[in-house]
Amino acid sequence: IDDFHRINNPVIRDELVDYISSTPMCCHFILSGRTAVSAEFKPYVITRQLRSYGIEDFRFTYDDCQEFFECSDVTLSEKELNAVYETSKGYPLSLSAMARYLKSRDGKTFEEIVKLSLNDIFDYYDISMFNTWTTDIQNFLIHIAGFDEITLLLAQMVTLSSDSNLILDKCCSLGSFMIFSTPDKYTIHPFYKKYLMHKQDKLLDRDELILINRLAGNYYEMIGNHTAEAVKYYHAAEDYEKVKLLLVEDASHGVGLGNFIELEPYYLSLSEGNILQSPLLCSAVSMLHSINCRIKESEYYFTKLLEMRKFISKKSDNYRILEEQIAYLSIALPHTGNNGLVKILANIAKQFAKNGFHMQEIAITGNMPSLMHGGKDFCEWSKSALPLRNMLKGFVEFIFITDGIGLADTGVGEAFYEQGKLDAALVELTKGTTDSRNRGSVEMLFAGTAVLARLLIAKGEYEAAVCMMDGMKEIIIDKGKNHLLPNFNSFMVLLQLLAGETGSAEKWLENEAPDENLHFYTTERYRYMIKVKMYIIRGNYTQAEILLVRLRKYFREYSRTFDYMEATLLEAIIYFRTDDERWQEKLNEVLLQAQKYNFIRIFADEGTAVYPLLAKMKKDKIIQVNPTYFDKIITATHKHTVLYPDYLKSNAQKKISLTNTEQIVLTLLA
Numbered sequence: 001i002d003d004f005h006r007i008n009n010p011v012i013r014d015e016l017v018d019y020i021s022s023t024p025m026c027c028h029f030i031l032s033g034r035t036a037v038s039a040e041f042k043p044y045v046i047t048r049q050l051r052s053y054g055i056e057d058f059r060f061t062y063d064d065c066q067e068f069f070e071c072s073d074v075t076l077s078e079k080e081l082n083a084v085y086e087t088s089k090g091y092p093l094s095l096s097a098m099a100r101y102l103k104s105r106d107g108k109t110f111e112e113i114v115k116l117s118l119n120d121i122f123d124y125y126d127i128s129m130f131n132t133w134t135t136d137i138q139n140f141l142i143h144i145a146g147f148d149e150i151t152l153l154l155a156q157m158v159t160l161s162s163d164s165n166l167i168l169d170k171c172c173s174l175g176s177f178m179i180f181s182t183p184d185k186y187t188i189h190p191f192y193k194k195y196l197m198h199k200q201d202k203l204l205d206r207d208e209l210i211l212i213n214r215l216a217g218n219y220y221e222m223i224g225n226h227t228a229e230a231v232k233y234y235h236a237a238e239d240y241e242k243v244k245l246l247l248v249e250d251a252s253h254g255v256g257l258g259n260f261i262e263l264e265p266y267y268l269s270l271s272e273g274n275i276l277q278s279p280l281l282c283s284a285v286s287m288l289h290s291i292n293c294r295i296k297e298s299e300y301y302f303t304k305l306l307e308m309r310k311f312i313s314k315k316s317d318n319y320r321i322l323e324e325q326i327a328y329l330s331i332a333l334p335h336t337g338n339n340g341l342v343k344i345l346a347n348i349a350k351q352f353a354k355n356g357f358h359m360q361e362i363a364i365t366g367n368m369p370s371l372m373h374g375g376k377d378f379c380e381w382s383k384s385a386l387p388l389r390n391m392l393k394g395f396v397e398f399i400f401i402t403d404g405i406g407l408a409d410t411g412v413g414e415a416f417y418e419q420g421k422l423d424a425a426l427v428e429l430t431k432g433t434t435d436s437r438n439r440g441s442v443e444m445l446f447a448g449t450a451v452l453a454r455l456l457i458a459k460g461e462y463e464a465a466v467c468m469m470d471g472m473k474e475i476i477i478d479k480g481k482n483h484l485l486p487n488f489n490s491f492m493v494l495l496q497l498l499a500g501e502t503g504s505a506e507k508w509l510e511n512e513a514p515d516e517n518l519h520f521y522t523t524e525r526y527r528y529m530i531k532v533k534m535y536i537i538r539g540n541y542t543q544a545e546i547l548l549v550r551l552r553k554y555f556r557e558y559s560r561t562f563d564y565m566e567a568t569l570l571e572a573i574i575y576f577r578t579d580d581e582r583w584q585e586k587l588n589e590v591l592l593q594a595q596k597y598n599f600i601r602i603f604a605d606e607g608t609a610v611y612p613l614l615a616k617m618k619k620d621k622i623i624q625v626n627p628t629y630f631d632k633i634i635t636a637t638h639k640h641t642v643l644y645p646d647y648l649k650s651n652a653q654k655k656i657s658l659t660n661t662e663q664i665v666l667t668l669l670a
Helices: 010-022 039-046 062-071 078-088 092-104 110-128 135-144 152-159 164-174 190-203 206-223 227-236 240-251 264-269 272-276 279-291 295-310 317-332 341-355 385-404 407-418 422-439 442-458 462-478 482-498 503-511 522-538 541-557 561-577 582-595 607-619 627-643 660-669
Strands: 178-181 185-188
Touching (some): 062 078, 135 152, 135 164, 152 164, 152 206, 206 227, 227 240, 264 279, 279 317, 341 385, 442 627, 482 503, 561 582, 582 627
Antiparallel strands (some): 178 185
């Protein structure tokens, strides 16, 4: 039964179901249509009497595409076939449209062929689908074409239609181009969305498009927590005053929270005059330049902020905002490092207490699964962790309020962990995470919990660490802290690598990892480091080294000592695996630097990846650090190697299986 989607009468559908049910089991029916399985047939799906195939099931694989073009007498080079597959995504209709032009060519470029093929498909959609629908459905779809996700309320607002619910249901019954998912979300297939955008450009004028965008901006502003979307549509509607007001609101949340990075183009589109009218905007732009390695520009706007003190009355609200922003940047600007920060914190605490000022939200952890990788580098503080904790705990909890709860204890716990004092670290981290869970922020809880998980891993309790992080994910989702998920997912990739499970890690690399060649954001530093490790596993050493060069430059300029040591250690591993003698120089550089802070785990946590380097260094007697300190490192690293033998193992390396006896011997040696 072809074109099943055209049967709209429920009585006829019921009669068809009754007829199919009455036939002998040896009879088979094939129903072909554009829609998903209708309600009448769901019982047959559940009882597995009906097999349902959707549009994705009919996509061609790469090999299918190659065979299709061979059967169509179309000759393609490997490069051309790759381009065709990437463009068509394997959809048969796209391949069929492209095959006709690829066969004759007639001197056309690939881009021209793609455009001609697309026009043919759009003409086909016009005749077979769009032109057969009623005007209300056509207009409705054109108005919602530009949205990735559509809710009933959004549809009602941008189409000004009171029948939006009925039309949405009708659209879902017309074909598989629109998909509904509970509780209230509709999505249009990407390819069909491109077609509808094409129709929108042809049929709607400029004023109509501006109205759609303004109404969409109203919708996202009204529902809240969608600042980036609201700004996007207001900007498209050319309502620049509204854009400015929303950016001022966003700026009050600070970097690492909300949509700061996503809104970068809109912040930078503001004129200098507009920026200097608002202490919040001036502060935000200074921070934005800093996290994008534009130090000169960042300092320029920070200086402008300081100059505002001359022109703003101390009795005005703007003066309070100004002083709060100056205090915020004095602490949070990434490129300023930690020099004098203790004194700055003490002075700010006194100033805030005297004047009733309040610190805006500040991402102390930088949304990282660690304080060492957080907004500031804490290496120097680790030397005097306990005295500093006792001196600063009151200050940070007063200044940062909930963001400061658990900070001091978690910081001490992580310092002890890095120094290999696992039992002492366990006590401090437990105190810190307990306070964060009860009275503090999810961001601080995430950082402390992740370090606690690493501690469990160091003790050989891998499953307990995974279980702990699973619980942390539930908290993140439950509290709506989705901005933590990218780094959470990256941390879980690290755990998978420890277990030698590279399958899901490869998917992360392909689908989630940030593209350093598109943008280089300092806020992505943790994910970049995990990406380097994935490059190492793949044997893509040149790509890994290029990224590490960029990271090391940033770490050095921003005084991120711990990150710099980690990056240099990874460079040493790459050089060792590529038989480059510079590995000795790099490893000694890290050892000498880490010895200043008595760090052990920075080496030990790299286990099997760094142990061969340490062992060779010891064998060749080229150790430049204190022998006792080196022995602690190599002992801890060897233990980690035994616990997690498949960590960071290159795909090209031969996997060696150890017998139970050999494993026992290695464990005893550790």
